[in-house]
Amino acid sequence: MPSATDAGKPASGLYLGLISGTSADGIDAALVHFEAGVEPTRCSLLRGRTYAWEGALRERLVALGQGGDARSLEELGTLDIQVAEAFADAALALIDEAGVPAHEVSAIGSHGQTLRHRPTGAGFDGRHPFTWQIGDGAVIAERTSIATVADFRRRDVAAGGHGAPLMPAFHAALLHSDTEDRAALNLGGIANFTLLPVHGAVRGFDTGPANCLMDAWILRHLGQAFDADGAFAAQGRIDAGLLARLLDEPWFAQPPPKSTGREQFHLDWVDARLSGHERPQDVQASLLELSAITIAEALRAHQPATRRVLACGGGVRNRALLERLAVHLPGVAIESTAAYGLDPDFVEAMGFAWLARQTLAGLPGNLPSVTGARGLRVLGTVHPAA
Incomplete structure (x- = not known):
């Protein structure tokens, strides 16, 4: 397995993570920075920033991510490079803003954009399972002169897993407690849990929509990218009949391991x-x-003794969503990470920096108890620095 030194750079504790999630909002x-030789993992965020997509490119990525068909192979090839160039530009901008020389960064971990x-x-043919994130890692490595690890999900899928969620291993390394059952909750476009019991295996799975449907609905009606603080939702009343029809979706009843995305939960749905x-x-x-109920029901079903939920992702800023979660999870403390x-x-993004570090060290990045893979696997494809 290539190391940071193999890639032509001195090994250091600096890694850079890149991701555009299901909402494709940036x-x-x-x-x-990861502390060397420290277990459990200790790290610090030196700098983080979200870089906006070019408008037309984001619009096309969202349409494809929601199940739209590509116009041609040429379009897909072009999008693969455009996404990689945007990711490389983001990496270079962040490094410049942080005042860190590029040669001090051991590697970039790039998730790419899921199509x-x-x-x-996953409710389709199933004979040839796959996951596809575009954003050519070779282009990122070439433009940044930093070793780049990409295509993290494919190896887990090849091993019979879902390729998602991949954050539970990172959550377990940083957020596990020896005194209480915890759950890490990512409120991105899709919601997913990492279950962190005091004793027993770490588990994780998607629960369904967090922000993706709300984002798409408010964009359609108000032209806004997201519902700030849940203000638009607060103007309305829950439609019991509609809610029942939404909850009747068979996917919610599937047992873990399970994962989903915009191709399942979109405005046509x-x-x-x-x-x-x-x-x-x-x-x-x-x-x-819908988001609050499905998240709460998933936690009650799979780790009812949870006393603390540590939330991250854009949904942490949706006060109305957090309030409804608290209603449906009485006695559970809900805190920000x-x-x-x-x-x-x-x-x-920090998690994908950690995954790149794992890959370069020849260490696994998945948890079979989460994804359903046949075993631990070193994830990703390494593109050495130029």
Whole structure:
């Protein structure tokens, strides 16, 4: 397995993580320092920033991520390079802002942008499961002159897993407690849990929509990228009939391991369940309640003794969502990961920096108890520095 030294750079504790999630609302970049030889893992975020997508490119990525068809192979090839160039630009900008010489960064861990996620048991043909994140790692390595690890999810899928979620190993390394059952909750486009019991295996799985449906709905009706503080949802009332139809989705009843994305939960899915007479703000309130209920029910079903939920992702800033979660999870403390030294906006980007570090060290990045893979696997493809 190539190391940072093999890639032509001295090994250091600096790694850079890049991710654009299911909401495609920007490229999250995190420059992270890991303390050498310290277990459990200790790290610090030196700098984190979200870089905006170019408007037309984001619009196309969102359309494809929601199940749209590509116009041609040429378009897909071009998008692969455009995404890589945007990721490389984000990495270089962050390094420049941090005042860190590029040669001091051991590696970049790049998640890329998911266009399709079709793992085993995802409700399609299933004979040839796959996951596809674009953003050519070779282009990132060439433009930054930093070793780049990409395509993290494919090896886990090849080993029979879902390739997701991949953050539980990172969560377990930093957030596990010896005195209480905890759960780390990522509130991105899709919500997912990492279950961290005092005793027993770490588990993790997607629970369904967090922000993706609310973001898409408010964009359609108000032209806003997200519902700041849940204000639009707060103007509406929960439509019990609509909520029941939304909750009737069979995917919610599937047992873990399971994962999902925009190709499953998108506006066409919502539209198919509308009567046609709903007020937009009532639909938004119902979508928020859908997220809160499915998250809470998943936790009660799979780790009912949980006493503390540590939340990260964009949904941490949706006060209405957190309030509804608290209603559905009485007796459970819901806190931001910020209280534990992890900036909630950049936990996933930090996680991909950690995964790059694991890969270069020849260490596994997946947890079979989470993804369902046949065993531990070293993840990702290494593109050495130029």
